[in-house]
Amino acid sequence: MTIAVHSTAETDWAHWHTRCSARLLDPHHRPDPIARYPLGEAPEQLPDVPGTWWVVDGRVFIAAKPGDRLDHEGNRIAGIEILDPVEGGPGVLLRHDERALEIIRQDGQTVIRIYSPADEHTR
Template identity: 30%
Template sequence: MTDSTFAHAWNDWHAERERYYGDPLGWVSLIGLYWLTDEFDTIADLPGRWRADGDAVYVEGIDGTDRLEPVEGAPGLLVEDGDRRIEVIRRTGSVALRVYDPKSPHLQSYRGIPSYPPNESWVVSGRFSPYDQPRAVTTGAVVEGLKHHHRAIGVVDFELAGVALQLLAFSGRDGGLHILFTDSTSGVTTYPACRSLAITEPAADGVVTLDFNRASNLPCAFTDYATCPVAPAANRLTVAVEAGEKNPR
């Protein structure tokens, strides 16, 4: 790949990332996260009255909506509120409402995603070694008290600047791998909780390519109203990965 082709591909990826987070009803438009109890109550300036238990969410005063069943850890169920959207989520057994508002002051001040300049030296080869059986890995979250349960399927071994490193890998899309990691830039120039790296499906011999230029922020880097995981202990690198997205705050 030529330098210009590499840079062009990265610029396209980066532009799509900025568009995604700048969506009028996307992550940056969030204005609140409200946890429900088992007693009916009004929530901020939202319509209706809400309560939740271990089975469902119950709503009074919103036509066409009286019971919702959000799935643990999955994207939430959406309820329209004029131009806004209310997302009903279940996390670690509790239920919360997230509110997306296209008039959010956070969205008005959004200026894109700061990033390190793309550099091919941060594209490295590694080798994926699958586990005989997937392993359950539990991590904390950016919201105190919440937990995330992951399915680890193996490890990726690679080198950066002559240092042998290893990362725990989860199942990704289309047969690929998904990695959550921190490094010595975390909390300095990059978001402290973790960044994400997608890796395409390993070759037959386990060879993979890690492009740290595409180390990505999770939604929690942009908003206090996300419930993202933190990196597993095994994926806290001691080297500085000066590539990919920086802390947008």
């Protein structure tokens, strides 16, 4: 038998991430992002967002170091991560410290939206 021990911060993040994911997928109760950045084909650094971001053929490339504290599906990005957001589909979620980053693709444009846990009024 294996028993997993999680820190309070990991548990708190998991609960917040679950709530945030549900809110982002609910078309009737979507919180407002604290920031929104369109992504282009040229690699660029975004204000207050670590890493370098660019899009090629609808795929999002993120170049980041472990110290950037960008996580995707529970794994720290260290190098280049390639994500495939679906046109008009639910966004791809990443974590940066206490914020959620949602990458969406709509009408041929790729956008990153930043959400803060301070948006808890949307629960």
